Amino acid sequence: EAAAVVTNENKWNRNGFGGDGAIRTGKYNKEETETVKRAVENYCAVKQISVARLCSECDHKAELKGAWMEIAKELPHRSVQSVYRHGLRQLHPFKRGTWSDEEVEILITSVTQYGKKWASIQTKLNRSADSCRDKFREIDDSYIRGRWKENETEQLKRLIREHLRTDPLADIKELGKMVESQHIKIPWSTISKRMGKRSRLSCFKKWQKMTGLFSASD
Incomplete structure (x- = not known):
């Protein structure tokens, strides 16, 4: 039997050891955040580079390729991509707030x-x-902006219920509580594509408004 081909893309969705079992999603707790920070600092100390350089150049410098796969080994229950995104949010001094x-x-x-x-x-x-991705989708003319129509709202509810594999008539607020309590990750990029004309951010914000809760985005 031929061995499965493991690409960089599916390695990114596994843990640092290449495993894909029992991957946790959702919000990071304080201990996990500290573990990521410590792993990054240790990696940078060994490689003799600054944390700022790792965060700024890891996506386009050959010598930093694989850095986050190594760092992610400290959190084997999280995917490499998840550790990468959380690490950048915590350690990279990205600008936030209103766009000029x-x-x-x-x-x-x-x-x-x-x-x-x-x-x-x-x-x-x-x-x-x-x-950058969310801002571009917000201004992209191919996406609808503004008030949601009733049929759009119903379509969004249906797609979320389908993803969660729940009753087609399940109450959205109750589903929100379930997603929050079980740390379920909703793939907003996929939901956006299936909606057709609503951006990932627009779908996510509508979910927040419908449920009054926060859930992890992809």
Whole structure:
């Protein structure tokens, strides 16, 4: 029997040891956050690089390839991608808050020149890749903005229920409580694609409004 081909993409969705069993999703607790910070600091000490350099250059410097797979070994119950994203949120001094007109212009120009390569674009704006992606989707004319229509809301509810494999008539607020208590991760990018004309961020915010709760985004 031929061995399965393991690509970089599916390694990214496994833990640092390449395993894919019992991967935890959802919000990081204080102990996990401290473990990530300590693992990053130890890695940087061994490699004799700064934490800032690791966070800024890990996506496009060959010598830093595989850094997060190594770091993620300290949290074998989390995927490499999850550790990477959480680490950057905690340690990279990304700019937050309202976007200026100049930043939006740079974002549009960068996407036009390089495509939707968010890991590269984030370095030009000092905004996280997720932030750049969400902002572009917000301003992209191909997405609907503003008030949700009733049929859109019902479609979103249906897609969420399908993902959670629950009763088609299950109460959304009760599902929100279940997602929160069980730390279930909803794949908002997938939900957005199935919605067709609503961005990932728009779907996520609508979910928050419907449930009054926070849930982890992908």
